[in-house]
Structures are given as C-alpha cells and as structure tokens.
Amino acid sequence: MERELLNVWDYERAAAERLEEGPYSYFAGGANDELTLAENVAAYRRWLIRPRVLVDVSETSTATTVLGHELSMPILIAPVAFQRVVHPEGEVAMARAAGAAGTVMCLSMMATSTWDQIAATEAPRWFQLYVPSDPAVAAEVVSGAAEAGFSALVLTVDAPVLGRRERDHRTGFSIDHLLGLEWLQNANVTPRTAFHSISPSVTWADVERFASLSGLPVVLKGVVTAEDARLACENGAAAVVVSNHGGRQLDGVAATIDVLPEVAEAVDGRIEVLVDGGIRRGSDVVKALALGARAVLVGRPPLWGLAVAGEHGAAHVLELLRAELHLALQLTGCRSPAEVTRAHVWRGVRITTRRRERRPSP
Amino acid sequence: MERELLNVWDYERAAAERLEEGPYSYFAGGANDELTLAENVAAYRRWLIRPRVLVDVSETSTATTVLGHELSMPILIAPVAFQRVVHPEGEVAMARAAGAAGTVMCLSMMATSTWDQIAATEAPRWFQLYVPSDPAVAAEVVSGAAEAGFSALVLTVDAPVLGRRERDHRTGFSIDHLLGLEWLQNANVTPRTAFHSISPSVTWADVERFASLSGLPVVLKGVVTAEDARLACENGAAAVVVSNHGGRQLDGVAATIDVLPEVAEAVDGRIEVLVDGGIRRGSDVVKALALGARAVLVGRPPLWGLAVAGEHGAAHVLELLRAELHLALQLTGCRSPAEVTRAHVWRGVRITTRRRERRPSP
Amino acid sequence: MERELLNVWDYERAAAERLEEGPYSYFAGGANDELTLAENVAAYRRWLIRPRVLVDVSETSTATTVLGHELSMPILIAPVAFQRVVHPEGEVAMARAAGAAGTVMCLSMMATSTWDQIAATEAPRWFQLYVPSDPAVAAEVVSGAAEAGFSALVLTVDAPVLGRRERDHRTGFSIDHLLGLEWLQNANVTPRTAFHSISPSVTWADVERFASLSGLPVVLKGVVTAEDARLACENGAAAVVVSNHGGRQLDGVAATIDVLPEVAEAVDGRIEVLVDGGIRRGSDVVKALALGARAVLVGRPPLWGLAVAGEHGAAHVLELLRAELHLALQLTGCRSPAEVTRAHVWRGVRITTRRRERRPSP
Amino acid sequence: MERELLNVWDYERAAAERLEEGPYSYFAGGANDELTLAENVAAYRRWLIRPRVLVDVSETSTATTVLGHELSMPILIAPVAFQRVVHPEGEVAMARAAGAAGTVMCLSMMATSTWDQIAATEAPRWFQLYVPSDPAVAAEVVSGAAEAGFSALVLTVDAPVLGRRERDHRTGFSIDHLLGLEWLQNANVTPRTAFHSISPSVTWADVERFASLSGLPVVLKGVVTAEDARLACENGAAAVVVSNHGGRQLDGVAATIDVLPEVAEAVDGRIEVLVDGGIRRGSDVVKALALGARAVLVGRPPLWGLAVAGEHGAAHVLELLRAELHLALQLTGCRSPAEVTRAHVWRGVRITTRRRERRPSP
Secondary structure (H helix, E strand, O other): OOOHHOOHHHHHHHHHHHOOHHHHHHHOOOOOOOHHHHHHHHHHHHOOOOOOOOOOOOOOOOEEEEOOOEEEEOOOEOOOOOOOHHHEEEEEHHHHHHHOOOOOEEOOOOOOOOHHHHHHHOOOOEEEEOOOOHHHHHHHHHHHHOOOOOOOEEEEEEOOOOOOHHHHHHOOOOHHHHHOOOOHHHOOOOHHHHHHOOOOOOOOOOHHEEEHHOOOOOEEOOOHHHHHHHHHHHOOOEEEOOOOOHOOOOOEOHHHHHHHHHHHHHHOOOOOEEEEEOOOHHHHHHHHHOOOOOEEEEEEHHHHHHHHHHHHHHHHHHHHHHHHHHHHHHHOOOOOOOHHHHEEEEEEOOOOOOOOOOOOOO | OOHHHOOHHHHHHHHHHHHOHHHHHHOOOOOOEEEEEEEEHHHHHHOOOOOOOOOOOOOOOOOOOOOOOEEEOOOOOOOOEEEHHHHOHHHHHHHHHHHHHHHOOOEEEOOOOOHHHHHHHHHOEEEEEEOOOHHHHHHHHHHHHHHOOOOEEEEEEEOOOOOOOOOHHHHOOOOOHHHOOHOOOOOOOHHHHHHHHHOOOOOOHHHHHHHHHHHHOOEEEEOOOOHHHHHHHHOOEEEEEOOOOHHHHOEOOHHHHHHHHHHHHHOOOOOOOEEEEEOHHHHHHHHHHHHOOOEEEHHHHHHHHHHHHHHHHHHHHHHHHHHHHHHHHHHHOOOOHOOOOOOEEOOOOOOOOOOOOOOOOO | OHHHHOHHHHHHHHHHHOOOOHHHHHHHOOOOHHHHHHHHHHHHHHHHOOOOOOOOOOOOOOOOOOOOOOEOOOOOOOOOOHHHHHOOOOOHHHHHHHHHHOOOOOEEOOOOOHHHHHHHHOOOOEEEEEEOOOOHHHHHHHHHHOOOOOEEEEEEOOOOOOOOOHHHHHHOOHHHHHHOOOOOOOOOOOOHHHHHHHOOOHHHHHHHHHHHHHOEEEEEEEEOOOOHHHHHHHOOOOEEEOOHHHHHOOOOOOOOHHHHHHHHHHHHHEEEEEEEEEOOHHHHHHHHOOOOOEEEOOOOOHHHHHHHHHHHHHHHOOOOOHHHHHHHHHHHHHOOOHHOOOEEEEEEOOOOOOOOOOHHHH | OOHHHOOHHHHHHHHHHOOHOOOOOOOOOOOOOOOOOHHHHHEEEEEEEOOOOOOOOOOOOOEEEOOOOEEEOEEEEEEOHHHHHOOOOOHHHHHHHHHOOOEEEEEEEOOOOOOOHHHHHOOOOEEEEOOOOOOHHHHHHHHHHHHOOOOOOOOOOOOOOOOHHHHHHHHHOOOHHHOOOOOOOOOOHHHHHHHHOOOOOOOOOHHHHHHHHOOOOOOOOOOOOOOHHHHHHOOOOOOEEEHHHHHOOOOOOOOHHHHHHHHHHHHOOOEEEEEEEOOHHHHHHHHHHHHOOOEEEEEEHHHHHHHHHHHHHHHHHHHHHHHHHHHHHHHHHOHHHOOOOOHEEOOOOOOOOOOOOOOOOO
C-alpha cells in the first residue's frame, strides 16, 4: 500500500479514507466558509521560483538553525491538538518521528499525551500555550513545561476566542467526546482546562510576563500584519509564526505566504520569522524561505502520516518533505536554506516597456 | 430540522426548497445575466481581513448608532417588497424580528402589510420610497409615513425605471398575481400604486423637497459613484446606501463592496455611508465597516429566514449574523464597530521590493 | 415558442437547434482555438458600468448619427456572408429588419443576394469590400455598389488572407458547397470571385484610391491598434471599426472592447470609431459608447434571429437590443448615447490609500 | 484517420490513444504537481497579439537564421530522450522530418540512435549534453559529437540533478526498462552512462571549457532569469534557451514565455535567445518572437507526430506549425520573423485615464 504514498496529497487522501468523518473533518476543516483554509494552499501556487543555474550544488544541505537549535531542515512540527484521535500513540509517535528527523516537536496544550511521555522521546520540543485566564494556573503550566524540558513557549495569539468550525457542528464531532477518553485523564493540561482557560484578555504586556515566568524564549503564533510584527519585536518575543491557525480561526484572512513578506520586512531581521499553513511540497518551503521565513511549521501533513501509519507514517511524510526540499534547493541553485533570497521568487509577469523596433512603422 | 441551519447559506437552500419556483426566483434573481447579483457576493471574498492580535477583547460589543439610533449591531433590515409572498406574516414578522434584535426595519413601499401593523411591532423603522410622479400622492405618502412613526425616508434612486428580470418572465411570476391577494387591498401603498408612481424624472432637487415634506432624514439608496456621493452631501441627504438594488436593476454594475471605498472617500465623513448587497457572513460586515460603511443592510438573508420559519427564522438569521460579527470583531482585534479601520482589510499581495541578498551572485 | 426568446442567448440556442451542424458551426465558430471568439464576449463582463442617479431620464432616446446617417440606435448590422444559408430570404430579410429598425444594413461582399434586391428594401446600406486584386474588377465592384445606393464602403483590412477555422474542416462545411446553389448564380459578386479576389497586397495607399473610385466614405474594418488608428486618420478613412472579424481571422488577438480605448484615444475624435464583436446585451453597447465608440455593429445576434424566424426574428433581436439599450441608458443616468462618457465605465477595484484611523494602534 | 489531425492537440490526443500509459506519461508528464507543465501552455493564452493592417504581405516568408544556420522557419526540434520508445525509427525519423522541413534537429544525449544514424539523415543537427562528471568522458563525448557533424552543443543547465516525476512512479515506467532494449546497446552515449554522468558540480567556468573542447558554439538550455542571462553573455555562451525542461525539473517555475522578456532584455541582443515549452500553435511562435526570441524549440509536438505516424507524422506536425506561423505572420502584418517586434504583443488592458466628458455633471 505504502508504495503508492508518494507525497503529502497521497497521505491526505489515505487518511481521509481511514478516519471517520467526524475526526477527519475536525482536523481537515477550517472556520466558516473555509476560504482561508483553501487560500493557504492555493497561494503557494501563485508564487513562482526563479531558479539559478550553473551553481555547484554537489554539497547541498537542508540543515539550519532555529532559535539556536541545530535542525536537519527548516521544517518543524506544528502544534496540533488531540493527536491520539487519529492514532493510539498520538503525540508520542509524532515526537519520535520529529526526533528521528532531527527537528522540533511543538506540543499542543491540547495534547493527549503527558509531558513525561514526550520528554521520554528526547525530541527537541516546544510547548504551545493558550493563555490561562487564572494567573496561578498560567504560572503552574509555564513553569511545569520548562521543567519538562520544553525549550520554547509558543504563545497562540490568534485565538482570544475559538473560531467557528461548522463542519464539526454537522458531523457532531465535539471535544466533549474526547474528554471521556482514558488517556486524557492524566494529561498535564486537559483539554477541558485548556479550553476553559483561553483568555480573551491577553495583551502585549503578557509576552514578557510569560518569558519571565518560564525563562524560555516566547514565540508568538498568529501574527499576520506588519504592525503586530513590529510590536512583537518591541515586546520581547523571540520569534513570530505567521499563521492563521490553519484557517481555523478567522475566515477571510489572507494566506500566510501572502502576508509573510510584510511581516518579514517589518521584523527586518530583529527576530526570527516562521510560517505555517498550506505547505504541502518541499518547493513551498523554498518559497517561504525566499519570502523571509527562517523555517516553516507543518501540521496536517505529518498528522495524516500519523493517521495512516503511526510514527512510521509521520516520519515518512517528514522524509518526503525533506527530500523534496533538498531537490528543490538544488534545482533552485541553492546549497543551503541560507542561500535562498528574495530574488529566488517572483509573482506574475514583468512587462518590459522598452520596445526594440526592428523596422519602422509602415 | 433547524439544528442544521448553521448559516445564511443553509437558510437560502432551505428557502429554495420550501418556496415555489416563481416566488423563489423573484426574490433570488437579478437583472439580465445576473452578473452583478453574483459579483455582490463574490467580491467579499476578494477583500481580506488583517486581524490584529493581543488586544483585550473581553469587553466586545457589536452596538453602534446609525442616524442617531442606538442599535445592537451595524446590521439593518433592507427594504424587500411583498414579504407575505414567502410567509403569511410577512413584514410584520420581519419587523418583530428586527425589533427583537435591536435593529431597524426598513419597510418597502411595496409592502404587503400596513403601516399600522408595522407600528404595532414597535420596531425602529424606516420607510423606503419610490418617488411618486404625482406630487400630491408623494406628499400624502411621505407625511403619512412620518405620522406612522417611520423615522427616516429611504429614497431609492437606482430605479427611475424598473430593471428587467428575465427569471420572472420564464417562471411567469408577475406582480399582477399579487394584486389579487386579499392582504394587499388595505395596504397604505399598494404595489400597483407604487409601480405606477415610479417616476423617471426625479432629480437632486427632490431630495430636499422630501426632507421638507416629511421632516425626516432622507437616505439615498443606490449611490455607487464618488460623483453622486458628493452630490448627496451637497443636496441634503442624511446618508447614502451604496447599493445596486441587489443586482436587480442595471446588470454590469460593480459589486457594492468594491465601490464602497470610493463613495466613503468622497463623502469623507460628512454624512453616514451604508451598504447592502452580498452580505452573507459576519466577517463581511467587518469588511464593510473597514471600507467605510457605518452599517450594512441585509435583505435576502432574513427573508430566507422568514420563508423558512417566519419571525423565528428571520430572528435566527439576524442572531447568526450578530454572533458571527461579534466573533469576527474579536478575532480581528476590535472591541466595537468603531474600532474597525481601513487598515483592517487589504486586497491582493503586497510585494516587497527590497531584496535582502544573503550571498553575492555567483 | 417565441415567448421564450427573451434575449440574444435564447436566439443563439434556438438557432443552434434549428441549423445543421455544418452551417451553424460556420457562423458560430472562430479561428483555431477560438480564444478570441470567447474573449470578445467575456471581456464585456470585465468592464463595469458606473451609473449616475437622480438624472431625469423621462425623455431618453437611443437615436444617434453615424457618418451623418440619422439612426434610431447606435447599433448597425455587421456584414455577414452567405445569409441565405440560414434562411431562404437571407440578406433581403435582414435588410428589411434593419430598415424597419431604423438602422444601417452592411451587405457582405459574400452576399447571397443581389444589390437590386437589397436596394428594393430601401434600408440604409453600406457595402463591405474585400479588395479585389484585379484593379479593373475592383473599380467595377466599387462603382457598381455606389450606383446601387450603398452609402459607404466598409473595407475589411484584417483579412489579407483567410483565417483557419478548424470547425469547418471537421464538419466538412465548405464554400464550394455553396457555389452550386441557385441563388448565387446571379449575385453581383459571387463568393468564388470574392474569395479569389482577396488580395494580400493592399496597403494604406489603397484607402484613398477606393474613396476616389467610389465617391463614398471608406470605413476600415479590422483596426485594433493605436498605430493603425492614427494611420487611418492620416490616410483618408471616414471611420474605423475596431474588429477582429468576430474571432475568425487571427486567434490570440485581444477582445475588441479591450482595445477600443487605445484606438479611440489615438483617433481623438478626428474620425468616427465603431466596434463589433461580442455584443450580446444593450448594456454592452453602453460600455462600448463609454469607451469611445460612436456605435456598434452586431453580426451573429441578428443572424440567429434570421435563422430562427426570418425577417421577424432578425427584427425581434434588434428590438430586444434596442429596448435593452434604452433601459441601460436610463439606468446609467444618460438620456442619449451622446451623454455616455468615459466616466461611466471602470474596471477593477480602486483602492483608497488614505487610512482614516479611528483609534491609535495598541 | 489522418484527415482528422488538424493541429498539435489532435496529435497529442492521437498519441495518447496509441501509446501505453507508461511511455505516454513519461513524455507527457512533468515534475511533482505539474504546475509548470500546465503553465507553459496556459501562459501563451495570456499574451495577446496586436496585429497591424494594410501591410502588403504577399511576399511573406517564415525563413530565418539561427546561429548562422539558414532555416525555413524559427522552429527547431527540441532534444527529447528515448524517441524509439514511441516509434521504432525514433530519432532517425525525427531527424529526417527536421531535415525535410529545413530546420535543426537537436539530438538528446539520451538518444536511442547513434550519431552515425543521425548523420546519415543529413539534417542540420545540434547535440544536447548533460555534463559528464568525468572530464575524460566529457572530452570524448564532446569531440565525438563535433566529429559526427553536430554544429552546436546544447548544454542543459537546469538539471544538476533529475527532477521528480511522480507519474513514472505510478505507472512503473523506468529507464531501467529501456536499458535492456537492443537499440540502446550501440548508442554513442547510453542512457545509463548519461544518467550516471549528470554532474551537480558544473559551473559557469565549464561553458568556455566545453566551447574550447568542442570548437562548437555552446547553447545554454534552462536559463530563466535576467541574472543568469547576463552571466551567459559574460561566460561565452553563443545562445540561451529559455526553458524549464518542459516542466519536468523544478515544479513552480514560471512559464517560459512569461520570463522570456526579462531574459531578452538582459541579453540585449548580445547573443541569441531561444525558448521552448508550451508552444502548440504558430501564433505562439509569433508571441515568442515578439517577446525577444530568435526562434523556438518544440519537443512534445513533433514527438506526438512521431508516435502517431513516424517520420510522416513528425513532418506533418512541423508543416502544420509552419503553415500556422506563416498565416499568423501575415495576419499580424509581418512579412518575416524579423519584422515581429515587441509592439506586436501586449497583455491585459490598457486603461485610458483621460476622460472626455461630453456633458457637465448634473
């Protein structure tokens, strides 16, 4: 069977066949009319690569660093909730796949595995946080995560309240179903706690507070404007993730790859810029690097791998993306992620204005 | 059944199933090739929201004022003719739904209910006027409406003659059918009177005349150019509605949301700017506010609610839109309609021109 | 049956059902991939009308003049070959319909009726000419046409050789089939003569030669660039028709409505500018007028009318277009073709750059 | 049967019916999502021709010169590997068709025919080279090709490594299947040798080295940026081919016709510019000439001809393209390829800004 799984699309189709409608739609779906969900993917097709030739690419590497971590590739695992819904080993299998691939596992605050279980995988790991409204809870979660070996806090800033996902209303899939599941009883942060603790009152002042509380670099996930990118730099963020929550929060927001340029330009190298949403090919990673990203995060792609074949499936998806990226770098004439520049992508047609007339008008 | 009606699209589908072809097409259709009808909806998808993050949105309200009315939301009921065609309680049920939702009911001059019936609902109400060619009739209608408690005159200016709606020719649906209906006998302005009185001779001078006659603020419905927006300001209008009559008059006119910016810029805050046409989501309202509208009017959405479940259906549609708007405001980082600015929407891709070369050319 | 024929599209469908595949495809088809054929129609949808309101349109007229002719509307009959193929009365019925509608009939040089037959209809008439390579034949045709009461020469300039229409190859439809038909024996210019006489050697110098030979104003049909528009003015043309031969000559040329602005701007009022191709609605005529055309020519629309119901069908199509134009003028706020200006159309979205911030950034 | 084959599309369909899925997909397919494959064709439709009229085109010729060769038309045969897979006479039949058509045959290094076989056809011929990593092999191949009468070296520069073509993985089609075939045993350069010798280390310095080794002009195939176009001029290339390897290498690269302008502008006449990819019509050749190409190369079109009817099929495809080009030149008002200028194409709509108001605003 797996012989046929050549790319991320194949894994998505295979996962759709294996999962029941409710769980599949929960992970595949987006907010309202799912315009942003579709745009995230479609927008990559509108950015075109400008490959350079006759570059010696015999010594090409996908390795990079993100927040000082040495990674095998500029592709991290995005935080995705409730991974045991698609596979019994859930986040643990995903973390093992990440570790084996030499990249970072971002654990969702809505995880269905404990911190100790993730720590046991020894994967480099970041912890995604929705801000608890109770400061005591917030302090407890944050310091606990730091002690459990997470090396960065990924603060989700595009969810002061939860988006409306109509697919879940139609399939009847609900978080309440999950809460009865055995493996949630011992989670460090149960989904019920997490959802109840989502605070609509978080502001820029909280960024430095969480940095102090945790002693960890704070990554702001959900910045999509130049204005907020500048505020992130000024308020102590270590990095931003250009993200629209995979199209699951506010429908009608631009594709992340389309707003990456304005964020990268506003940040101007002061902090690192990451991007997620819509990445399905290694060449998409090249485009993101060219438009100013240090690295990308992928959520659904390895999740479909997990759904299809557990750790092995997630690992295979990561390897497919890594191999595609390696090839795309070579064919773009770049020997490393660092060599990709803004000049390696363009958009639309450049129309020359100078007309070389070869004959006079009749 | 209603459990499945999650949004305006659902209501439109349900209404299409319940109504017969003739009445459904009369309300759903537009002029000629229905290009403008489709554009009104499609254009909203091309405007993208730029949400701001880390704003405390715990105290968010959709309340606003329009022409001094305190409304629960910047969403009013657009004038729609012959509402008893889709439900026996017609405009009365719609007015009750509007009143319950804390917003304004615009009564069509082609209403199938009397002014007294509407007055009994105690909903805040405006009266939509086609200009009668006979000055005596005009004076009678206008002063009658003022006495009946309507607090503004909505003067339709995009219908000096009626547009051609070919769907009605095909289904055989005709106003004449309506005229035999019992509940039209006692209308304050019968459709026959109204249609016969549509005058192709109205000019800017009439705006102040109607304001004087009625003692009411005059809202011009159907302004779609900067030129006419300036003339509206100079000729005593209290507000304009950027409208193309729901795509039912001149086919080939731009979507209203696409011309709203030029109208808002020309008006430059002198009077209030409203917009109708194509609004199907709360996030569409955010886009309209960002592009300069004080509020929007919705016609077909609550009408489908009325067709499906009477007052309750119309009220549910209004509540869906209000809840969607509330959520969209929060996710945009705005605590009220007043906080939405031009910077909260954009269109297309901003291409950075500065190229940060990370390596010299080979 | 005719009750259902509400617009030009209906007539096209009805004609497609009545005619055999070969003849239908001959008239409906275009060159090669038929890109230009489709573009001619599609392009009108991309130009949007900017209607003005509160204009007294009670006294609206579609009347205009073209080359000094007083016409009931700015819509002329384009030259179309072999009209007896679709109806036994052919060009004669078409001329009667044109005369009844108060407009000009352009007779194709490839007509299947004689000049005398057309003269008998008393319709105002122009004669379309492919330039015969033999000067003697050219002189004979041109002076004969002038004597037969044609009041202008329409010189086709986009056909130095004939375009390739693959549909005809597939259906097996060929001009040779026509040549055996009885009603061609007495034509003033037989198609065989006409086709054989198409000269690839005609140049600008010939324009004044034909004007002199005929004593008639010369209209150049097939000008689509500013360069040639200027040359037309300088070489004695009385008018140009912006035309791509209905998409039947060079595939890949722009839609005529899209190049009309550059031609009109280059001509700058020195001579009259007409346009054909893709007009299916009265509102299309408004767009053409706004973009600089004095009038339009319609070919296929009345031909479908002719195919469906002879003179009566052609007349009905003309009346539909006239009524649509009348309504479109009123709804655009114009009392006559002369009142339509460049400001009555636009294209795409105008994005305001000024941002009215209602609150300071957080 | 052949009566129905009117254009390149017909040949493509016919070849798809005759060939088995594996071989057909190998030649028809592209890299990854085949976006660039589709774009190459689609992009031609977005460039529009601006034909000039009243030019005497009675003496029109498609003849031109490329690198000093006098050719009957600006259309060369692109290098395509393994042509015997589609027809037993393979490259030999193709070379005969090229010779008969008066144009150049580019022999792929992955050819399934020997140099002597090609030499026997006496067609003007160029040799396409993937750079062998072993300098000795490189020298041998290059000098051998020169001795065998090839008059130019076409150095492929967009394939330092091979692109990923997922269609082949799905059909199971593989080069290894070919290696067992008898007619490969005696090839001058076997595919195994060729593939194994593809070097990822080639740089600009190698261009002059190969020119020296061979004594032949070096044509760089795969240049798609202005930067590399300038480097080609500075490093001794005789010409560049704007190419993305028929969409088979890096998916996500722009259509070749869309980047041709920037390459032509950068080269600025210093060397010749060719283009391949997506050409299916003679009018596409006119567009390429207008955007700065000296000539085009066609790969799949004559290959489908070869698959359908051997040498005769390939020759027919070339004749169709030549005839279409001849007609397109005449209808564009050009008497030769040299008369085609940048002013003969445009893109999109030119919007006049000057508004001629015919009446004052009301």
